Amino acid sequence: MIKNNAYRVLGLDNGVNQKEILKRYKEIITRLKIDDRPEYNLDMNLTSDLRTEESATDALKRLQNVKNNVIENFFWFQIRDSIDESALNELRDGKYDHAILTWADASETENSMGLFYKKNLTLLYYFMLVQEENDEYLRESILNWNEIINSDKFWESFTKIYGLNNGQSENTEFIFEFRTNVKKYVSDIYTDLYQQYKNPKYIKKFQEIIGTSGEKVEKTLLKPIHQSIYDTIEELNNIDFENKSILNKKESQIDIKCDNCAKNTSSNLNSPEKFTTYKDGSVLCKECHKSIGREWQKKIDAQETIGGSTEILRLIQKLVDKLQLQLEQLHQLGLYDDVQSIVVRDRVAETIRKTSIMIHNDAHMITKSVEFLNLAKEIAGTKSVKEKMNSDIDVINENAQSLEENSLLIEKREFFRKHKIRMTIFFLEYKKSKIYYKDVTEIAYYNFDDKYFFNLLSTQDEIHLKLYDQNILLALINVATQFIQPIIVEKLVKSIFEKNESISIGKIIFDKRGYHKSKMFRGIDSVLWTDPIYEAKMHQGKILLFREKNARQEHFASVELKNSNAAIIPELIKACFNEYNMRNQN
Numbered sequence: 245m246i247k248n249n250a251y252r253v254l255g256l257d258n259g260v261n262q263k264e265i266l267k268r269y270k271e272i273i274t275r276l277k278i279d280d281r282p283e284y285n286l287d288m289n290l291t292s293d294l295r296t297e298e299s300a301t302d303a304l305k306r307l308q309n310v311k312n313n314v315i316e317n318f319f320w321f322q323i324r325d326s327i328d329e330s331a332l333n334e335l336r337d338g339k340y341d342h343a344i345l346t347w348a349d350a351s352e353t354e355n356s357m358g359l360f361y362k363k364n365l366t367l368l369y370y371f372m373l374v375q376e377e378n379d380e381y382l383r384e385s386i387l388n389w390n391e392i393i394n395s396d397k398f399w400e401s402f403t404k405i406y407g408l409n410n411g412q413s414e415n416t417e418f419i420f421e422f423r424t425n426v427k428k429y430v431s432d433i434y435t436d437l438y439q440q441y442k443n444p445k446y447i448k449k450f451q452e453i454i455g456t457s458g459e460k461v462e463k464t465l466l467k468p469i470h471q472s473i474y475d476t477i478e479e480l481n482n483i484d485f486e487n488k489s490i491l492n493k494k495e496s497q498i499d500i501k502c503d504n505c506a507k508n509t510s511s512n513l514n515s516p517e518k519f520t521t522y523k524d525g526s527v528l529c530k531e532c533h534k535s536i537g538r539e540w541q542k543k544i545d546a547q548e549t550i551g552g553s554t555e556i557l558r559l560i561q562k563l564v565d566k567l568q569l570q571l572e573q574l575h576q577l578g579l580y581d582d583v584q585s586i587v588v589r590d591r592v593a594e595t596i597r598k599t600s601i602m603i604h605n606d607a608h609m610i611t612k613s614v615e616f617l618n619l620a621k622e623i624a625g626t627k628s629v630k631e632k633m634n635s636d637i638d639v640i641n642e643n644a645q646s647l648e649e650n651s652l653l654i655e656k657r658e659f660f661r662k663h664k665i666r667m668t669i670f671f672l673e674y675k676k677s678k679i680y681y682k683d684v685t686e687i688a689y690y691n692f693d694d695k696y697f698f699n700l701l702s703t704q705d706e707i708h709l710k711l712y713d714q715n716i717l718l719a720l721i722n723v724a725t726q727f728i729q730p731i732i733v734e735k736l737v738k739s740i741f742e743k744n745e746s747i748s749i750g751k752i753i754f755d756k757r758g759y760h761k762s763k764m765f766r767g768i769d770s771v772l773w774t775d776p777i778y779e780a781k782m783h784q785g786k787i788l789l790f791r792e793k794n795a796r797q798e799h800f801a802s803v804e805l806k807n808s809n810a811a812i813i814p815e816l817i818k819a820c821f822n823e824y825n826m827r828n829q830n
Contacts, residue, residue, distance in 0.1 A: 245315065245316075245319040245429055245432065245433065246319050246320070246367060246370050246371075246433060247294075247374070247436070248294065248299075249316055249319055249320045250302075250303035250304075250306040250307050250312075250316040251286075251303075251307070251316055251317075251320040251321075252286065252287075252290070252294070252320060253294060253295055253299050253300060253302075253303040254268045254269060254272065254300065254303050254304070254307075255268065255272070255282065255283075255284030255285075255286060255287060255295075256268055256284075256286075257286060257320065257321050257322060257323040257332075258316070258317045258320045258321065258322050258409070259322055259323060259324060259405075259409055260409070261409055261410060262307075262308070262410065265304065265307050265308075266304070269300055269301075269303070269304045272295065272300045273297055273300060273301075276295075276296065276297050276300070277297075281295070282295075285332055285333075285335065285336045286321060286332070286335065288335060288340075288371050289371060289374070289375070310410075310418055311418050311421075313410065314406065314418050314419055314422045315422060315429065317406060317409075318402070318422065318426070319367070319429070320367065321364050321367055322360055322363070322364060322405075324357075324360070325357075327346060327347070327350045327361065328361075328364065330346055331343040331346040331347050331364065334346060335368070340368065340371075340372060343368060344365065344368060344369075344372075347361045347362070347364050347365035347368065348365055351365055355397075356397050356398060356400070356401035359391070359392055359395055359397065359398040359401075360398075360401070362388050362391065362392060363388070363392055365388065366384075366385045366388040366389060366392070369381045369382075369384060369385035369388075370385060370433060373385070373437055374437070374440070377441055377443070379445075382445070382446065382449055383449060383453075386434070386449055386450055386453045386454060387453060389430050389454065390453050390454050393423070393426050393427060393430065399419070399423055402419070403416060403419050406419065427454055427456035427458075428456055428457070428458040428459060429458065430450075430454065430456075430458070431450060431454070431456055431457055431458030431460070431461055432458040432459060432460040432461070434446045434447060434449075434450045435447065435458060435460040435461050435464065435465070436460070438465075438577075439464070444576040444577045444578075447461065447465065447577040447578055447579065448576065448577055448578030449578070450578070451577070451578030451579060451582075452578055457579065457582055457584075461579070462584075465577060465579065466579060466582065466584060466585070469570060469573050469574060469579075470584065470585070470588050472570055473567060473570045473571070473588055473591075473592060474588075474591070476563055476566050476567050476570060477567070477591060477592065477595045479563055480560065480563045480564070480567075480595050480596075480599060481595060481598070483556060483559065483560060483563075483599075483602075502519070502527060502528055502529040502532055503526045503527055503528065504528055504529075504532040504536065504540070505529060505531070505532055518530055519533075520533040520537065522540065522541065526540070526558065528540060557603070557607070557609075557612070560599055560603070564596060564599070564616065564619070567592050567595075567596070568619075571589065571592065571623065581625075585625070586625030586626065587625070588625075589623050589624060589625035590624055590625050590626055590629050592620075592623050593620040593621070593623045593624035593625075593629050593633065594620075594629065596616050596617075596619060596620040596623065597616075597617060597620045597632070597633060597636065599616060600612075600613045600614075600616035600617045600620065600636070601613070601636070603616065604640055604643075606682065607680065608668075608670035608671065608680065610640060610643065610644045613640055614637055614640055614641070617633050617636050617637050617640070618633075618637070620633050621633035621634065621637075663675055665709065665716075665720075667719075667720060667723050669723075669726075669727050670727075672700055672707060674707050674709065677705050677706070677707050678705070679700055679701075679702045679704075679705050679706075679707055680702070681727055681728045681731050682731060683702040683703050683704065684700060684701065684702050684728055684731060684732060685701055685702060685703060685732070685735070686699070686700075686701040686732070686808035686809055687699065687700055687701075687724060687728055687729065687732060687808070687809060687811060687812065688805065688806060688807065688808050688809070688810065688811065689717060689720065689721055689724070689805065689811060690785055690804070690805035690806045691714070691717070691785070692806070694712070695710055695711070695712060696710075696711040696712070696713070696714055696716070696717040697709065697710055697711070697806070698711065698717060698720050698721075698724075699808070700728070701808070724811075729811065729812045729815060730815070732809060732812050733812055733815045733816050733819050734819075736754070736809075736812075736816055737816070737819050737820060737823050740754060740755060740756055740820060740823075741756050741820075741823050741824075741827065744756060749803060749807060749808070749809045749810055749812075749813060749816075750803035750804065750807040750810060751801070751803070752789065752801055752803055752813070754816065754820060756773075756824070757770070757772055757773065758770050758771050758772035758773050758774075758775070759771055759789070759817065759820075761800070761801045769800075771789075771791045771800060773820065773821055773824035773825070774824075775791070775792060776792040777817060777821050778790035778791070778792065778797050779814060779817075779818075780813050780814040780817055781814065782805070782811075782814070785804060785805050785806075786802045786803065786804050786805060787802065787803045787804075787805065787810050787811070787813045787814065788801075788802055789801045789802070789803070789813065789817075
């Protein structure tokens with residue numbers, strides 16, 4: 245609008261009429277045909293490619309169109325009196341600082357002429373800013389535009405002068421339409437400067453003072469940043485925490501980046517000479533692995549795990565960090581509070597909230613969940629979304645209090661040391677091991693020679709307790725029967741009926757037909773789910789299983805409690821029987 249302004253191409257100020265515009269156009273075309281390149285007083289830094297036969301013809305067409313002419317007129321110099329002539333002569337002589345002082349002094353007057361001097365001054369600031377960065381010119385130019393475009397006095401004068409210069413009555417319709425959108429046009433000027441210098445201050449300062457986004461801001465800045473945020477949101481939504489996997493994972497070559505020095509390469513992660521991958525999914529380059537690898541591993545070992553989901557949590561954290569960096573781009577550009585950005589921020593907040601709830605429900609990491617919720621509340625753009633986060637935080641804090649109140653804390657003596665056993669409704673913690681019940685695969689508890697044993701195994705860890713106090717074992721069993729054994733039973737029933745697997749506990753095999761044992765020299769003996777089913781019972785360190793014979797209950801088999809998952813057999817038989825009948829009820 246300024247650099248390629250039609251009046252600039254034709255070497256005219258905006259006070260000329262259509263007859264003068266046509267005359268200048270013909271002059272330029274004639275001289276260009278004989279390789280005589282014309283020069284005029286307002287040719288500040290005009291390059292040869294801006295004044296050609298093609299550009300001159302385009303300029304003429306723009307100025308002959310009333311709607312376009314209004315825009316071209318507003319964004320060019322108006323030479324009306326001796327002050328403007330004096331500044332123009334200074335421009336012609338390359339004395340830009342003098343021209344600035346001339347128009348700056350004249351613009352101090354409070355009448356409408358002062359605002360026209362100020363517009364000339366602001367256009368000159370633009371040409372100065374194209375040549376070099378200057379924070380004073382940047383700030384003053386935006387303040388001037390803000391004053392001009394918000395002045396009723398200016399627009400009244402502009403409308404009258406425009407009508408006189410163009411030999412027509414006041415065309416308020418086009419000028420009113422232009423005035424409605426002028427902030428967006430001015431915004432594009434500073435977007436061009438941003439693109440020239442790759443410095444966000446041009447966008448940010450404009451947003452601070454005028455606060456409107458033009459078409460270039462939306463297309464070249466807002467839209468790409470918003471799209472990158474939506475892509476990251478999609479990645480975060482694709483994480484299946486419960487199954488420790490990523491849904492709809494895109495096959496692409498991802499640059500590997502060292503998590504310490506940020507050195508990156510497109511090499512394969514399996515290339516040991518360049519990168520080392522740790523169990524939490526973090527990556528160190530060869531140099532960092534050599535210098536801090538041991539300390540890095542200690543830090544990983546000390547961090548709180550999520551029942552074997554450390555790598556998934558790390559990925560979640562990386563994506564949340566990525567979202568914060570993307571939002572920071574909006575901050576740097578002053579576009580964080582843009583209307584469209586507020587909508588995007590609410591989407592980000594809702595996604596982080598969903599992730600927080602997933603971490604709370606599936607991993608029971610209360611601290612991390614609250615941390616994410618507080619971040620989501622900070623990011624949220626609307627009051628209603630922030631209030632939703634506050635409500636979630638209150639619920640989680642209540643759950644945390646309940647968890648603490650219902651925790652079982654036991655001191656276990658071992659030689660001259662004491663170790664604490666912490667058992668909650670979500671996990672068992674002993675020494676450096678912490679097993680979440682959702683990941684448990686095996687459980688066993690029994691006594692032998694006045695000693696009591698409680699064993700818990702998960703997909704990632706195991707805890708073996710040898711106790712000397714029966715009351716401690718009974719307390720552990722009480723929690724296990726309520727919170728651990730139902731989870732194991734549910735997993736085994738799915739394996740049997742959905743995956744068609746056979747499950748062995750001791751010497752008993754469970755499958756979708758029933759439970760079975762080997763008979764010496766006589767094959768397999770079975771109790772089918774279609775048979776009458778009797779409740780298994782615990783007796784003297786064993787689980788007793790029964791069958792029907794001659795319309796009476798008889799002993800079928802025994803499984804010692806020291807066998808993994810023997811304790812769950814009574815509930816497993818009930819669950820399998822119910823599952824079989826539900827699937828075959830038709």
